[in-house]
């Protein structure tokens with residue numbers, strides 16, 4: 248049995264999802280020889296620390312009843328710096344303007360030789376190359392499947408399963424909020440504002456939903472794909488972006504009359520990263536509805552491979568994180 252000491256830094260929906268999945272899958276993990284022992288959990292107000300393993304059930308209850316994980320006055324960065332452990336699960340909120348606390352957290356983790364598995368898009372959309380280089384210099388693993396498409400396994404699919412293929416392009420829907428709004432606007436002939444409010448109630452929109460509807464969230468995910476798959480050195484400011492705010496129910500109906508749906512499609516290939524509304528024929532593999540994400544990967548050997556799945560959600564995102572953790576230590 249391999250024991251991996253881990254911290255969970257950031258205990259919002261995704262961090263809590265990771266804790267729930269670790270509890271639920273403890274036996275499955277042990278069956279494959281992995282004992283993931285969480286020695287610290289930190290949120291923005293405090294931390295719970297126990298070198299023998301934090302009781303995740305108690306931490307989940309404390310968070311839900313008292314609004315914080317524990318009474319230790321340590322920040323996430325101090326946990327990463329001062330507590331002995333191998334793996335940092337970084338699930339602090341995305342801040343794509345500065346990288347937020349996620350950026351110094353990841354840098355500190357690598358400087359201390361720790362591995363990082365993250366769902367936090369901000370640091371990767373701004374400083375991917377720097378992070379990847381520091382991880383490499385320190386012999387750390389750096390995995391971030393959860394940053395793009397939630398539970399939809401796009402990065403590891405390309406890197407592992409499609410290894411040996413040259414990737415020609417990736418295109419698809421990488422923002423569930425926009426897909427939900429467009430799908431429901433067409434079904435209900437309802438206004439954009441009404442459907443935006445509905446998608447916020449579902450809990451999948453960013454804290455500031457402007458990032459979703461202006462196409463910036465999708466742009467960040469494309470940048471992560473561009474940098475990690477196409478070896479570019481892009482930030483989201485390099486992406487040609489149009490959002491969905493100007494789309495009317497009438498234009499969606501006109502498209503439907505001609506056999507099309509309107510989708511916010513992102514595309515990345517050599518020297519091109521763009522996101523904007525496009526007409527997609529009804530029945531086309533990219534014409535998935537609701538909150539789903541989808542990606543078509545065009546390759547030289549395998550042809551086109553298309554996957555679809557849930558691009559957001561606490562347990563869904565935790566699925567991608569656990570899969571990254573297992574892939575490092577198995």
Ligand code: HSE
Nearest residue numbers: 422423424452453559
């Ligand atoms: N706001 C994002 C979306 C969440 O709607 O897809 C997942 O990154």
